[in-house]
Amino acid sequence: MSTTQNKVFGILAEFEHPGALMDAAKKVNEAGYQKFDTYSPFPIHGMDEAMGLKESKLGWIVLVHAILGFTGALAMITFMSYADYPINISGKPFLNWPAFVPVTFELTILLSAFGAVFGMFFLNGLPKLHHPLFNSKKFEKVTDDSFFVCIEANDTLFAEDRVNELFKDAGALHIEKVYE
Amino acid sequence: MSTTYEYVPEKPLIKGNHTFSSITALISDVVERPTPKWWYMAFGVANMLLLLLGAMIGWLIWEGTGVWGLNNPVGWGWAIVNFVWWVGIGHAGTLISAILFLFRQDWRTAINRFAEAMTIFAVMCAGIFPAIHVGRIWVIYWVFPVPNQMAMWPNFNSPLLWDVFAVSTYFTVSLLFWYVGLVPDFATLRDRVKGKIAKVVYGAASLGWRGGNRQWQNYEKAYMILAGLATPLVLSVHTIVSFDFAVSVIPGWHTTIFPPYFVAGAVFSGFAMVLTLMIIARKIYGMKDIMTDDHIEKMNIIILVTGSMVGFAYIMEFFIAWYGAVEYEKFAFINRAFGQYAWAYWIMMICNVVSPQFFWSKKLRRSVGFTFFISIVVNIGMWFERFVITVSSLANDYLPSAWDYYSPTYVDILTYVGTFGLFFTMFLLFLRFMPMIAIAEIKAVMPAADPHSYHSHDGDSQKLETEHSQQTV
Numbered sequence: 001m002s003t004t005q006n007k008v009f010g011i012l013a014e015f016e017h018p019g020a021l022m023d024a025a026k027k028v029n030e031a032g033y034q035k036f037d038t039y040s041p042f043p044i045h046g047m048d049e050a051m052g053l054k055e056s057k058l059g060w061i062v063l064v065h066a067i068l069g070f071t072g073a074l075a076m077i078t079f080m081s082y083a084d085y086p087i088n089i090s091g092k093p094f095l096n097w098p099a100f101v102p103v104t105f106e107l108t109i110l111l112s113a114f115g116a117v118f119g120m121f122f123l124n125g126l127p128k129l130h131h132p133l134f135n136s137k138k139f140e141k142v143t144d145d146s147f148f149v150c151i152e153a154n155d156t157l158f159a160e161d162r163v164n165e166l167f168k169d170a171g172a173l174h175i176e177k178v179y180e
Numbered sequence: 181m182s183t184t185y186e187y188v189p190e191k192p193l194i195k196g197n198h199t200f201s202s203i204t205a206l207i208s209d210v211v212e213r214p215t216p217k218w219w220y221m222a223f224g225v226a227n228m229l230l231l232l233l234g235a236m237i238g239w240l241i242w243e244g245t246g247v248w249g250l251n252n253p254v255g256w257g258w259a260i261v262n263f264v265w266w267v268g269i270g271h272a273g274t275l276i277s278a279i280l281f282l283f284r285q286d287w288r289t290a291i292n293r294f295a296e297a298m299t300i301f302a303v304m305c306a307g308i309f310p311a312i313h314v315g316r317i318w319v320i321y322w323v324f325p326v327p328n329q330m331a332m333w334p335n336f337n338s339p340l341l342w343d344v345f346a347v348s349t350y351f352t353v354s355l356l357f358w359y360v361g362l363v364p365d366f367a368t369l370r371d372r373v374k375g376k377i378a379k380v381v382y383g384a385a386s387l388g389w390r391g392g393n394r395q396w397q398n399y400e401k402a403y404m405i406l407a408g409l410a411t412p413l414v415l416s417v418h419t420i421v422s423f424d425f426a427v428s429v430i431p432g433w434h435t436t437i438f439p440p441y442f443v444a445g446a447v448f449s450g451f452a453m454v455l456t457l458m459i460i461a462r463k464i465y466g467m468k469d470i471m472t473d474d475h476i477e478k479m480n481i482i483i484l485v486t487g488s489m490v491g492f493a494y495i496m497e498f499f500i501a502w503y504g505a506v507e508y509e510k511f512a513f514i515n516r517a518f519g520q521y522a523w524a525y526w527i528m529m530i531c532n533v534v535s536p537q538f539f540w541s542k543k544l545r546r547s548v549g550f551t552f553f554i555s556i557v558v559n560i561g562m563w564f565e566r567f568v569i570t571v572s573s574l575a576n577d578y579l580p581s582a583w584d585y586y587s588p589t590y591v592d593i594l595t596y597v598g599t600f601g602l603f604f605t606m607f608l609l610f611l612r613f614m615p616m617i618a619i620a621e622i623k624a625v626m627p628a629a630d631p632h633s634y635h636s637h638d639g640d641s642q643k644l645e646t647e648h649s650q651q652t653v
Contacts, residue, residue, distance in 0.1 A: 017628070017631075017634055018628070018629055018630070018631040018634070019631040019632070019633065019634025020634070021631070022631040025393075037392040037393055037394050038392070038393045039390060039391045039392050039393070040391055040393065040396070041200060041204075041364075041368070041391060041619075041620060041623055042364075042396075042620045042621070042623040042624035042629060043393070043396035043397075043399065043400050043620075043624060044393070044396075044624075044629065044631055045630065045631070046631060046632075047393045047396075047631075048393070048397055051393060053393070053394065053397055056397050056398045056401040058398050058401040058402055058405065059401065059405065062405050076325060077336050080325060080333035080334070080336070081333065081335075081336050081337075084333065085331060085332055085333055087332065087335070089335060089337050092337055096336070096337055099336060099337045100336055102339075102342035102345065102346065102416070102420055102423075103336060103341070103342055103345045105412075105416060106342075106345040106346050106349040106413075106416065107345065107349070109349055109353065109409050109412070109413045109416075110349045110352060110353065112405070112409050113352070113353045113356055113357075113406060113409050113410075114356075116356075116402045116405045116406050116409065117356045117359075117360055117402060117406070119402070120360070120398045120399060120401070120402035121387065123398045124394075124395045124398050124399065126363075126387040126388055126389065126395075127384075127387035127388055128387065128388035129388065130388070131388060131390060133390055134390075140371040141371070142371075142390070142391050143204075143364065143367045143368040143370075143371045143372075143389075143391060143620075144200065144201050144204045144368065144371065144372070145199065145200035145201040145204065
């Protein structure tokens with residue numbers, strides 16, 4: 001790409017199809033690499049296990065938001081219709097719990113959905129203006145029909161020739177160095 | 181031991197010999213190609229109707245709700261009918277995107293993007309009506325729990341307030357769900373489009389998505405959680421809409437059957453609307469390989485089921501009115517069928533109860549033309565259902581001296597017609613600038629997406645392998 005002395009981000013290898021990608025991911029994982037990822041146009045079943053990934057933490061983020069929505073809604077309604085300005089409406093009790101259910105429910109869902117969407121973006125490091133992988137011309141096809149593995153240079157085991165060999169063994173179609 | 185089991189493969193979801201890249205091209209070429217002429221013409225018509233909507237709303241706000249046909253017993257007319265009708269249509273989108281996802285119905289991937297877009301635009305059309313119905317729209321913020329000059333808070337005992345929370349939550353969650361699905365597809369467009377501005381816009385919309393499995397992992401989790409949240413949400417929304425009626429003490433409204441009956445009706449009309457739009461779009465854009473006749477058949481089965489549920493509810497209402505032995509309730513139902521709005525009642529019965537029964541026939545279920553016709557009939561019927569419920573109960577309630585006949589004015593009618601302008605303006609923009617089918621999701625349900633389809637080391641998968649190889653190569 002560029003002639004300047006750029007820092008290496010990692011080594012990117014292209015594989016033919018999801019099956020080959022899965023095998024490569026297993027090999028990379030078994031070799032002990034930590035800072036690597038597989039890239040595909042769609043999520044591939046079983047890839048999390050092949051890469052040795054832990055369960056996503058998103059569920060916990062959503063749970064916290066759900067609790068926040070639930071308690072927040074009840075606190076708001078209680079404050080408004082009981083504490084701050086109680087109004088007698090056809091003799092109904094000021095703390096009319098059954099009538100508070102719908103709004104509490106909706107706000108729990110709303111906050112949970114915020115947690116799910118923005119929590120997912122947060123965990124994925126999005127939005128991001130640029131990423132070194134976008135320097136690779138081949139990588140443009142990752143959203144179409146290409147499958148890649150990238151081992152990053154900041155992995156403690158990273159050594160260029162070893163990584164190249166590993167990818168060749170796994171049957172990579174194409175291997176390239178990606179610069180920051 | 182003597183029994184042999186044979187693997188019966190599911191019918192392929194995608195017809196034709198498609199590869200991943202041909203799917204990408206098929207869907208995103210629509211966005212990249214120059215705008216077709218018919219699009220400009222359709223967009224022009226939609227824009228004119230949208231202007232009409234604006235003019236009618238402007239006139240209403242200027243002059244007051246007196247320009248509508250509302251009278252003393254009938255305080256809820258076309259505006260509420262249209263509101264319930266549009267919200268109901270929206271429900272099919274969420275059903276397809278969330279409930280069918282949780283039930284692992286992979287065929288939904290062909291239509292979910294499309295149906296979710298319909299949901300969002302339908303809810304926009306719906307939201308207009310209660311907002312302008314309040315009369316003094318400049319104090320619409322009184323419905324929100326914000327401090328106002330009276331130092332009072334909204335009434336949390338009122339179903340109308342629940343509605344505010346339900347519909348606004350529904351709109352927000354639908355929009356978020358839709359956007360999450362769009363992110364990987366925006367990334368696909370970012371990597372394909374040639375234009376500079378287009379690249380920047382799609383690039384920004386895709387948020388820098390890279391398709392790494394560490395991203396997909398969180399993404400799939402988020403998708404699953406959102407589906408799990410949207411499922412009870414969609415059921416709650418029409419339940420709460422039905423509470424607007426059921427919590428009051430008007431004969432014909434005060435019934436416990438309303439929530440399930442409204443939800444079934446919503447799904448019924450929504451599926452019909454998805455079919456109407458889908459049959460046109462798949463023809464114009466040549467998407468018959470993805471939105472196949474099998475999809476039409478499956479959707480027709482859902483129409484048949486929900487239509488029969490609605491029919492059951494109509495009969496059950498009648499039965500309970502008799503069985504409950506409340507004089508006013510009995511009168512309300514007999515009056516619906518034989519009173520001054522009998523014409524609307526029988527349109528409703530024929531369109532909603534009789535018309536879906538044709539789908540017991542497999543031939544008719546798979547007939548595109550017939551499905552298109554029925555999908556429109558169903559939506560006419562569902563509009564009349566809301567009309568019958570809203571107007572007939574109000575026009576003839578307890579005191580005969582208070583009875584009156586309600587009919588709409590031209591403002592009522594043109595406002596309703598105008599919402600189609602809003603709907604189609606948005607929908608045409610969606611078809612033009614966004615991938616109308618979820619590209620990443622449709623690839624994930626192709627046989628070639630299964631990593632195991634490439635291995636043939638054990639005997640069991642041998643058969644699978646041959647099944648799939650036709651698709652893969």
